[in-house]
Amino acid sequence: MNAVIVWPADQDRLRLGRHLATGWAWSSSPIARVELSTDGGASWHQTEVTPPAPTPTWQRFGFVWEAAVPGAYELRARATDRRGRVQPGGGRNAVHGITVHVAE
Numbered sequence: 001m002n003a004v005i006v007w008p009a010d011q012d013r014l015r016l017g018r019h020l021a022t023g024w025a026w027s028s029s030p031i032a033r034v035e036l037s038t039d040g041g042a043s044w045h046q047t048e049v050t051p052p053a054p055t056p057t058w059q060r061f062g063f064v065w066e067a068a069v070p071g072a073y074e075l076r077a078r079a080t081d082r083r084g085r086v087q088p089g090g091g092r093n094a095v096h097g098i099t100v101h102v103a104e
Contacts, residue, residue: 001027001086002093003034003061003079010098018066023096024058025049027081034061040074041095047077067102074099 003025008014021038025031030052035044047063067073076097078087089095 001025001029001031001079001081002096003031003077003087004096005036005075005077005098008075008098008100010100012098012100014067014100014102016067016070016102016104018064020062020064021047021075021077022060022062023077025061025077025079026056026058027079027085028056029081029083029085030056031059031061032080032082032084034059034077034079036061036063036065037076038065038067038073040097041076044078070103072099072101 005023025034034047047061050060078095
């Protein structure tokens with residue numbers, strides 16, 4: 001399985017406030033959940049995921065997060081499918097991560 005953040009992009013510069021992080025997730029089994037971390041994997045938040053199609057396909061996910069403090073944020077996304085398989089931390093299809101910079 002694989003989850004990829006598509007917005008914001010790596011190294012984007014954002015303003016303080018609310019942002020909708022979005023992406024796509026895929027597995028040979030339907031995606032059960034996608035989690036997003038805004039602190040490099042120290043904590044994880046469940047995202048909203050579109051319902052699966054009848055055949056395996058990419059599913060869109062989104063998470064609204066509040067960037068309350070200026071600085072660098074490391075966003076990570078990981079998928080879990082209905083068979084209980086979790087996207088690995090390393091190797092091929094590893095948890096996807098980006099860094100964004102937030103300024104006032």
